[in-house]
Amino acid sequence: MDENTINSLREALKVSPDNIPLRHHLAEMLIQANRIAEAETEYLELMKLSPDLKTKTGLATVYFKQEAYSKCNVILEEIIESGNAGFDVYILYTRALVKEKAIGAAIQAYQKALKLNPGFQDEELDKELRTTTFIGEDIDLEEFENNFIQKPNINFQDVGGMDQVKKEIDLKIIKPLLHPELYKAYGKKMGGGILLYGPPGCGKTYIARATAGQVNAKFISVGLSDILDMWIGSSEKNLHQVFEVARQNTPCVLFFDEIDALGASRSDMKQSAGRHLINQFLQELDGIDLSNEGILILGATNTPWHLDPAFRRPGRFDRIIFVPPPDEAAREAIFKLKLKDKPIDKIDYAGLAKKFENYSGADIEALVDIAIEEKLEASFTDGIPKPITTNDLIQAGKKHKPSTQEWFTTAKNFALFANESGLYDDILTHLKIKK
Numbered sequence: 001m002d003e004n005t006i007n008s009l010r011e012a013l014k015v016s017p018d019n020i021p022l023r024h025h026l027a028e029m030l031i032q033a034n035r036i037a038e039a040e041t042e043y044l045e046l047m048k049l050s051p052d053l054k055t056k057t058g059l060a061t062v063y064f065k066q067e068a069y070s071k072c073n074v075i076l077e078e079i080i081e082s083g084n085a086g087f088d089v090y091i092l093y094t095r096a097l098v099k100e101k102a103i104g105a106a107i108q109a110y111q112k113a114l115k116l117n118p119g120f121q122d123e124e125l126d127k128e129l130r131t132t133t134f135i136g137e138d139i140d141l142e143e144f145e146n147n148f149i150q151k152p153n154i155n156f157q158d159v160g161g162m163d164q165v166k167k168e169i170d171l172k173i174i175k176p177l178l179h180p181e182l183y184k185a186y187g188k189k190m191g192g193g194i195l196l197y198g199p200p201g202c203g204k205t206y207i208a209r210a211t212a213g214q215v216n217a218k219f220i221s222v223g224l225s226d227i228l229d230m231w232i233g234s235s236e237k238n239l240h241q242v243f244e245v246a247r248q249n250t251p252c253v254l255f256f257d258e259i260d261a262l263g264a265s266r267s268d269m270k271q272s273a274g275r276h277l278i279n280q281f282l283q284e285l286d287g288i289d290l291s292n293e294g295i296l297i298l299g300a301t302n303t304p305w306h307l308d309p310a311f312r313r314p315g316r317f318d319r320i321i322f323v324p325p326p327d328e329a330a331r332e333a334i335f336k337l338k339l340k341d342k343p344i345d346k347i348d349y350a351g352l353a354k355k356f357e358n359y360s361g362a363d364i365e366a367l368v369d370i371a372i373e374e375k376l377e378a379s380f381t382d383g384i385p386k387p388i389t390t391n392d393l394i395q396a397g398k399k400h401k402p403s404t405q406e407w408f409t410t411a412k413n414f415a416l417f418a419n420e421s422g423l424y425d426d427i428l429t430h431l432k433i434k435k
Contacts, residue, residue, distance in 0.1 A: 152213035160333020198323035199407035201362025204300035212253035236280040250294030259299035322426035345387035370396035
């Protein structure tokens with residue numbers, strides 16, 4: 001890239017600093033020259049002068065090139081929500097979602113991009129998004145079983161704290177599976193659906209896996225990206241095949257993560273394909289044509305208020321368990337787990353657990369990562385690993401605040417003002433709010 005041209009544009013901006021087209025031209029040339037930090041400076045200045053679609057897209061592109069994918073996606077989602085997104089925005093959004101391993105959302109973004117430009121092809125995106133884990137009727141069941149069916153080696157003894165959650169699961173899930181003859185005597189089927197909900201990063205997947213281990217059942221964990229397929233009709237086949245494998249491997253815990261995305265309210269679905277997938281899921285849950293005897297279906301969601309009410313009818317996800325942030329005992333156990341086999345010096349685990357109230361398991365992992373990065377930097381001088389101390393983790397807490405607070409702000413509103421059935425009473429109890 002011509003250095004003289006960039007310098008000339010800078011000189012021109014000194015004379016006319018509010019010249020928006022000129023600054024856009026400079027920012028674009030800086031991106032082409034791979035001078036990304038300088039381009040970011042120009043786009044941030046443009047955000048003050050003219051925060052329009054072009055500026056926001058340019059800034060999102062800068063963040064993508066800096067591998068700051070979360071920042072990139074925040075900007076792009078704002079553009080999409082405003083209704084101004086074009087093909088370029090959806091493609092950039094797709095690429096950033098792929099980088100964040102949010103494959104289900106990436107597929108949906110890519111579908112929208114291809115509607116705007118049906119002839120578009122991209123080898124990397126097509127390989128990642130047009131072929132999925134399952135392939136409809138041609139699925140290799142043996143390969144699926146080898147790759148997806150697990151026999152968890154953890155149980156409730158490996159779950160620190162969370163006594164109330166474990167008690168509820170024991171009463172609602174484990175005892176029916178361990179005493180099927182009692183249920184048969186009363187004409188009740190063993191199995192059913194349980195919905196785990198709560199803030200992100202608080203161990204819903206871990207407790208589901210431990211539940212399977214507790215009853216010595218097989219465990220299948222399925223994410224939205226494993227189900228969604230680019231082609232209409234294939235997603236429903238994929239979903240059916242997942243249930244079929246579970247039916248052939250009872251007793252089995254079938255765990256659906258991101259179920260709020262898979263089971264979003266049908267009234268919110270603008271595309272018939274989405275409604276068809278939900279209807280297929282409801283049919284599988286009901287087990288009308290094929291029995292779900294011996295299958296425990298667990299779903300995890302951060303936003304139960306977005307789930308289609310049909311999912312919560314009797315025989316489906318009719319039992320709902322709140323998974324709060326880890327309590328003090330659980331936080332202590334998580335700190336010990338995350339610091340295991342790392343160089344440490346006299347860690348006050350009990351003190352840390354007490355101090356970091358409302359921190360999720362993911363938040364605690366972030367604290368440990370921050371402390372490790374600080375110690376790595378200090379260790380580079382002489383090559384000797386420096387031990388992590390209690391104070392290092394306390395200092396890390398100044399850089400990373402609990403992510404659960406934002407969730408509770410939203411959840412509290414639903415619990416107070418959209419809770420006629422008492423579905424979210426556990427949230428109010430956790431927050432010590434009286435109805």
